[in-house]
Amino acid sequence: MSSRRTRTIRTDYLARVEGEGAMLVRLKGDRVEEIELRIYEPPRFFEALLRGRAFIEAPDITSRICGICPVAYQMSAVQAMEQICGVTVGGQLRALRRLLYCGEWIESHALHVFMLHLPDFLGYESAIHMARDHAALVESALALKKAGNEVMTVVGGREVHPVNVRVGGFYRVPTKAELAPLREKLERARETALEAVRLTGGLDFPDYEQDVELVALAQAGEYPIDLGRIVSDRGLDIPLHVWNDHFVEEHVERSNALHARLRERGTYLVGPLARYALASELLSPLAREAAKEAGLGPVCRNPFQSIVVRCVELLYACDEALRLIDAYERPDRPDVELAPRAGVGHGATEAPRGICYHRYEIDAEGTILDAQIVPPTSQNQRAIEADLRGVVERSLGLEDAALGLRCEQTIRNYDPCISCATHFLDLTVERR
């Protein structure tokens, strides 16, 4: 096992992650010399794009950062702007936002669990190969995704880049009758999600535990989705407006993304494992029970088991969506009245992949002077690389091809959205 030879494992195009990325692992004998996760996607200029625009445009512009989690960007943006304007969007308008977000969690998690992640565990090269042997499973996964899409269409107005969201609420709110057809689809989706928890609970997982700080939102009495303070399992508990005092983003040369870390303690993790560890007791009874039956304890530190946790969150999102639909009463107005004023605001919500933090400064006319957007995947970059290092060190016995595959699987544990992670501005992009 211990040899003096150098092994280089390089995957130049990572399959089954959003966007484009590459990975490099350089070994010398037993030692991991270098680990790199390289982001190819051209950098997004969104923070610069937002400067000079009207504050009401923030949800529409930022939603275009990501094709798979536009709602997350919209929700964090409107939260920040509403804070500046001194208004709170509560009651049924807030419930509708949470419902919309459940739709996004459902469609995003369904896509990742079944199309991107499960093939790894069942030994298939791709979802297509898996579909040949497991047509019924893939069909129900597509139906599950469709249920999420339909929630987003009914509440958000369109499933990609929902047009109905505005600072202050919505442009139009649905009637109870318009939400009713979603019920049956969500009930079937919930069944599929429950089966998915059982299926993934029985998979074989590589033996690996992370030692990393877990960070999520916290709101009393609710599993975190759309609101909250920022907390961690190592004592962090802060309001949003001091985010930059505790976290810092740094550009790393070889990657187009910014890496984030805790100023005091370094690497941290956001996303399903963090939410689950910090708030699993706030899941619905059905989701809690399913998690327990699937063998999950109160905390899960094995990133490969994130697939089980995502299925639990899928189940919760279906449950929560049904609860919100049943409790829905159409509000008198689709939005809260507000007016811009000069100031700084912060918004943070839980995208499927983890905390999405926004900070804006606007002037008295509502023109955006400055924007800072921190997507979940850039916050997880350091943790991904730490995992790669850890997994590689434990898997040195594998042949290169198998080791490469294990590394790819390790990256896919994070459901990374590489398109979101590249929002850095200072690089020039050459078009050929």
Next chain:
Amino acid sequence: MSARVVGVGNRWRGDDAAGLAVARRLAAEGVDAIERDGEPAALVDALGGVEAVVVVDAVRSGARPGALVRWDASEEAVPLAPFRGSTHALGLAEAIELSRALGRLAPRVVVYGIEGEDFGTGKRLSPAVERAVGEAVAAVRGELLQLAGEGR
């Protein structure tokens, strides 16, 4: 023979909207032509339930911008690489194969690729691609006639 045209693309990414433009023009002529953004579940639905589908999408293969390519995917997969460039998990090529694996793919499948030049953000097609859209519309019209002939 029941036939449907499916235009695939992203209307916010320049030439990636080419397939959508073709579908829109054909729909205006009364053809059963729909637009899809590449979301996998909806795309799998769009590729089945009829006897023939003609799919149009922008491609990136290094060919001259505006070049039109045709693949018959009835029996064989289309190459993955030209359709890669979507930031969604499944490109068109994968969606076709997924459909096929599920037994849901229309029996006759023809794919037209329009070589794009600029996939940056924006709602405009580059001139070469704008011209290619016109050519593709004519080609798809011809394809539909051909398919109708086969059905007899």
